[in-house]
Amino acid sequence: MKRLVDALQPGARVFVSTLSTESALLQDELHADPERARGVTFMGVQFPGIDRADYLAVHPEARLDAFFMSPSVRAGLTQGRANLLSLDYLGIARHLRDETPVDVAIAQLTLPDAEGWCSPGLACDFMPLVWSRALRRVAHLNPRLLRTRGSFRVHVSELDFAVKADTPLINFAEPGCGEVETRIGAHVAALVHDGDTLQFGIGSVPLALSASLTAHRQLRVHAGMVPAALRTLWEAGALDRDARITTGVVLGDHDFQDFAARLEPLWLTDVSHTHNVNAIGTIPRFVAVNTAVEVDLFGQVNSERANGLIQAGAGGLPAFAQGALASPGGRLLICLGSTARKGSVSRIVPALGAQALCTLPRYLADAVVTEHGVAELRGLSLDARAQALIGIAAPEHRNTLAQAWDDIRRHA
Secondary structure: OOOHHHHOOOOOEEEEOOHHHOOHHHHHHHHHOHHHHOOOEEEOOOOOOOOOOOHHHOOOOOEEEEOOOOHHHHHHHHHOOEEEOOOOHHHHHHHHHHOOOOOEEEEEEOOOOOOOEEOOOOEOOOHHHHHOOOOEEEEEEOOOOOOOOEOOOEEHHHOOEEEEOOOOOOOOOOOOOOHHHHHHHHHHHOOOOOOOEEEOOOOHHHHHHHHHOOOOOOEEEEOOEEOOHHHHHHHOOOEOOOOOEEEOEEOOOHHHHHHHHOOOOEEEOOHHHHOOHHHHHOOOOEEEEEEOOEEEOOOOEEOOEEOOEEOOOOOOHHHHHHHHHHOOOOEEEEEOOOEEOOOOEEOEEOOOOOOOOOOEOHHHOOEEEEOOEEEEOOOOOHHHHHHHHHOOOOHHHHHHHHHHHHHHHHOO
16 A cells, blocks of 8 residues: 655655645654655745644654754754755745755645546645656645645646545644734734735734724735634625635634635635735735834844744745835834733844844834834834834833933944
8 A cells, every 4th residue: 555655765855745734644654664764855844833743753864954943943953954944935935946856745635626636725835836846746635635726736647646544634723812912903903994905924913903903894815824813804894805815825723724715715826926026016005914023223123033042934024024015005014012021021122132133124114013002114214213113112121222222323
């Protein structure tokens, strides 16, 4: 009986499905026969806190090419078995397009329809960029995977082989939102107008934002990933029912996945389309809503590194930032709680330090939102920008920030 791992050979480079279409069957087979991972380099755009597969743990001679940091990747870097590529989503797309084709692509797909076509289900972000160039194409055909509409589909005739198996799908439960996120959501909602096109990701801020947008109308969505906040907006009547909802990934619990698969306007496509800066720039009033680890008084954004450790990667933020600022009437909204560590640390900081990474430079700054308000930075002078940011910091940290800025200005 054929197995997915039968496609693996020492020295092979293997691209795997991730996020909503991460294959439980592949994980089960690898743990049952770990020797199949010996000398194999796995590659996939695994998102920290969502993807569960740990390919490095399967075999001591397995390797991983990663695009986001995680505890497994951090350990693999120490052991010399992992590579971390410092790329944003468009950079990853270029890398996958231009590098030597992978030896094997393993996709989780729906069962074929009457004409032999399989859908990629709930994730269409990176696999399409690899699939057509892969030397071998293998599929886990899962009856549980929900068929969606989009730009990528696979005919059974393209497959070198496939394994049909009924296995569980990832069930992602989003965190709840507290008072801080609720206040941030309300501030952001005041900046959003009827008819705007929204981009937002996962987490408590989009959840809070969707609750604050239920009275809006004719909103549209163009995003790299859609969470359960989409359902809140749809059921409240806030979305334009005739507009396409464009995304690369549907992420949420099984109930939301079922809802999304039945949503006629939903259209899944790859990152070369969802994150195309020029295309986003042609969408009027495109509002990009993203989170950050910290923002400094110059307007620089760190969304990747905290406490001296890389936590994630740049992801789609740079593309959506540039696209939003190119859009007629577009906005770039960076959202974050004003403090960390139970209020002892300000997330509005004087300047990004040695323990930070600059994900967005200061010249892309537009608006920063905390629970204390909105700092409108576009068009402000150096000093006015700093004062606006100090004004949305936690009150107990404002004097320290003001003193630090005075010192910075004396030595500017």
